[in-house]
Amino acid sequence: MNFAPAALEVIAYEGAPRTLEVAVKSSRSIDSVVNVGIVADRAGLLEGVQVERTAEALSYKAKLTLSTTMGVGEYRGALEIRLCYDEPLTCARPVEGAPWLLPYTIVVRKGTDLSPLRPLAGAKDWGMYQGSAQHTGYVAATVNPGAFGRRFRVELPETTESSEIAVAQGLVALVSGVVPYIPWSVHGIHEATGAPAWTVATADAWVQFNPPALADGMLYTVSSGSPSLWSFSAADGVLLNKTYLGSQRKIHLAPTVESGAIFAAGGNYGGMSRIAAGGAGVDWSKDLLWSSHWTPAVQGSLAYAYLADTLHAIHVADGATAFTIVDPALGGSGYTAPGAPAIADDGAVFVSRVAFRPDLPYTGLLRFDPIARSLSWSVATQVLSQPVVAGETVYALEGGALQARSARTGASLWSWNAPSAFAGKGGQVDPLPLVVVGDLAFFCTIDGTMALDLKTRQIVWTDPSIGRLAVSANGILYIRGTTELVAVNLH
Missing domain, CATH: 2.130.10.10 (YVTN repeat-like/Quinoprotein amine dehydrogenase)
Structure with missing residues (x-):
């Protein structure tokens, strides 16, 4: 499996929704029906996962929604991409080569700063x-x-x-x-x-x-x-x-x-x-x-x-x-x-x-x-x-x-x-x-x-x-x- 990007480097804001897209390309076809699972290495990281096939052969697109409850800070780790003949949560029967790891670095910034307004020297009204x-x-x-x-x-x-x-x-x-x-x-x-x-x-x-x-x-x-x-x-x-x-x-x-x-x-x-x-x-x-x-x-x-x-x-x-x-x-x-x-x-x-x-x-x-x-x-x-x-x-x-x-x-x-x-x-x-x-x-x-x-x-x-x-x-x-x-x- 190849991923684009090969590693996730993400900026998100506290309390704001953030959805990521990852392109997935398989090196070979799989004859049997398999289940896909994307598992985070920590709780509270992902809010939703959606995987769909694209028009290109052996290619897929994964949409990952980050949790809006993540606090300000930097998060490093790896997502585990599972292809399984059984349920992905247990994955007792993985496809050969699975699982794959997708490294991530997620920086969550402060989402709100309502400090008093101050004129910026040289700036004017943006009226039109x-x-x-x-x-x-x-x-x-x-x-x-x-x-x-x-x-x-x-x-x-x-x-x-x-x-x-x-x-x-x-x-x-x-x-x-x-x-x-x-x-x-x-x-x-x-x-x-x-x-x-x-x-x-x-x-x-x-x-x-x-x-x-x-x-x-x-x-x-x-x-x-x-x-x-x-x-x-x-x-x-x-x-x-x-x-x-x-x-x-x-x-x-x-x-x-x-x-x-x-x-x-x-x-x-x-x-x-x-x-x-x-x-x-x-x-x-x-x-x-x-x-x-x-x-x-x-x-x-x-x-x-x-x-x-x-x-x-x-x-x-x-x-x-x-x-x-x-x-x-x-x-x-x-x-x-x-x-x-x-x-x-x-x-x-x-x-x-x-x-x-x-x-x-x-x-x-x-x-x-x-x-x-x-x-x-x-x-x-x-x-x-x-x-x-x-x-x-x-x-x-x-x-x-x-x-x-x-x-x-x-x-x-x-x-x-x-x-x-x-x-x-x-x-x-x-x-x-x-x-x-x-x-x-x-x-x-x-x-x-x-x-x-x-x-x-x-x-x-x-x-x-x-x-x-x-x-x-x-x-x-x-x-x-x-x-x-x-x-x-x-x-």
Whole structure:
């Protein structure tokens, strides 16, 4: 018998469920019916075991559920894998070669630390997609992995589409729902404790709430089905305004808020709209293209959208087109990448062309120069994430690696290969999560959320949860999965 992994190295949290998968490959077939048993060398280690055959010959998959009663500490030992012609508990008639041992090291960490919230120097409210109206995904703060620890974990209603969260002024905002089975809701959660602040549900089966934005004491979300901007009081969830946008029934990212104004997908057949502060009516709408899974980026007097092979720059004052820059690599294909432009401090605009179908060969990373009104550079690469802009460096998940590039030239500075495939919960076409905090990059693989030291290129922290990522002004890392929200103290 061969096992993958050959030894279990597991991080779990006190009181939280944890399920492991082990691939089992037999070197030969067994003619008779046998029983399988997985026996722990100590009581209270396993809560459940499930073994099933896979499509590959002589291959099986074992799901092991750890006990939630395990205390904080480190556990070392070995699981005994039994194949028996009789009952596995006694196994008086074992299959030749049985039993086999699967070594394990299980580290159980403290599951809750509700220490007083403290601002993290350099961090700001994560009020919208990738943190701000510029969508850089970068937090200019210094954190020490040795101080990381779970603040709380709360269970959430299932969500199958885009599940980005927003965090501002001590409130976590998110939406939940499953099309077309579970009605959609908007939730406010206290950052200090993880306790619910309020929940607003819609009884309209045609309404799907998209990810929220938090700004100026308001929560904003654009609905699909009945395309409108919903404006709630962040304090108590009271609906203050509902503004019809006239866009098509598409899924979108969180609206972008800058200087009080709200920018979102809108227009008669798709495009961009500016809505007055508080959601008090549409100031203007600009028809651009019928598309989904995007949101504008805003800096100064211009709002940007990358749609149909083209970077559109729109005057925020009146919605007039300032200029457009065509992406020549696509040659008028009409392809629109999901996500949003990311704007550097110097005004340069970066775009990830993420292909949401395997038959689309249009993947790549681009830099536009709004002053020269030209494409500065483009790199053909299998980009999977938003670009994260941190000073003179732009980071992205590319293929199986985290890639660091020169923001000015696009040249590769270094590349680090991930130990397993990148992952991220949410809509299937959304860019995968990537956030940089100081010298640490946070991302998800199929094995969990990881922090990579950008100087040493070593993994310095892991968590078994997977999901969309956000970092609050109080130095809390959030991992929003399909059915859970995990908060991690970063200082």
